Amino acid sequence: MAGTDSRNDLEVSLPAGPTIILVEPQLGENIGTTARAMYNCGLLDLRIVNPRDGWPNPRAHAAASGADLVLDRARLFDSTVEAIADLQHIYATTARRRDMVKPVSSPRRSMPEIHREAARGERVGILIGPERTGLHNDDVVLAKAALEVPLNPAFSSLNLAQAVLLVAYEWRQTGLEETEIEMPQAGSRPATAEEVENLMRHLEDDLVHGGFLRPVERRPVMVRNLRNIFERSHLTEQEVRTLHGVIRTLSGRRNRKPSSETTEELEKPEESATSKD
């Protein structure tokens, strides 16, 4: 909900995503959180086979956190065979190996194939079994491949909605062009080299003045080190101005007219003989 227009999420740019089929889910909460996970990833078609506590289930709506669109469109079926009747490519999520001659893949590895199927306008369905037992072999057998998420072998049991999330997430990640790492500029623009250069000069001048860049023979290395720190920040123009202000403030030149060198000499605390760092 969150003030969104429900037309938005249909996202016609992506081909219609896989249908999620929950087979005999036990808890209404898990149906709700499944709907939420689906909607997070732009999946809209949910089918439910023989839910233990009937359908509709108010607990599902309470747990969906606003993904009511998915629950309202969900369809109820008496058997897995009926639920998948109109679909063309069926995948079965499994947490443990079955004694079957059937390809076992992971959601990530299978997703390019699923995307190709969807792009051709073919209908894909993904079966998710009941909380306690997972899919029955009679359902797994309906699938062209088993999807197994590679997890900690010592603790691989996923919550129902978590399993749905990982499949739906892989659908969504594979479909979108990976965007490069973005660097928002917060209304500014990247500083020019000259602006950074002037900032570095300002800093160095004040440091020399304060006696920091000594001994003199080490000065080039120290200056280089300082420059590297700021180069790595990729400063914006606004930040360069802020840092000029920081330097002016710290060095007590804030209220100075630009060229009152002598005043500053007077203001500066004396370097006592004890200073040796």
Add this chain to the structure above:
Amino acid sequence: MAGTDSRNDLEVSLPAGPTIILVEPQLGENIGTTARAMYNCGLLDLRIVNPRDGWPNPRAHAAASGADLVLDRARLFDSTVEAIADLQHIYATTARRRDMVKPVSSPRRSMPEIHREAARGERVGILIGPERTGLHNDDVVLAKAALEVPLNPAFSSLNLAQAVLLVAYEWRQTGLEETEIEMPQAGSRPATAEEVENLMRHLEDDLVHGGFLRPVERRPVMVRNLRNIFERSHLTEQEVRTLHGVIRTLSGRRNRKPSSETTEELEKPEESATSKD
């Protein structure tokens, strides 16, 4: 525990995975399901900052479905700053854009870098904010980058444990193969969050002292902007020491004894009655 041997999951073959830091989580159930999602992906180090309902929380254990190992090892902290003090690379999960100059990446894109950091024996932490609001900007600013999961823009709010699951899942899925851009440390090591925090305090104190951070109501934004500049630099421990020296030199406090707190209070310009932050 589903008959598993708890030694198994330590999985010495993988380098120690990221620490998950839940900042002010509201529901005990979500702490439990977070632990489950972590353990599913082999992550063991959970830290909790100011949980609303206290700690330990029996609801967390009930929801963990056997991931008690993670909950039993979880540590409680009073502030995010304390929780990350010993960590070296901090990432912040965010669902919405912040007005900050900070890299925004996705868990998938960042994971090779995180793996390289972990492989070098450096400590990585991932911040997760409270259910309702997500991370406060003051926490985001502590991070070197924001992690944003690309989801349905019309419905992108993830449950707490779902967000943890996606990050932990990406950790687990991403191999170590690709070694990319290296950042030589020039004989130093990445600074810890605590070292950077102390540096920022030093800078802020001296800026307040110099009258820079005025008007007072703009101070938080200005401080945040400054922190982002230095977070983006990924400072080494040696550079942190250099910058302390820079600040001391510029502010002419070079000869002060380290702990003249009271003097400083006296010296500090009075905050006028208008200050209300």
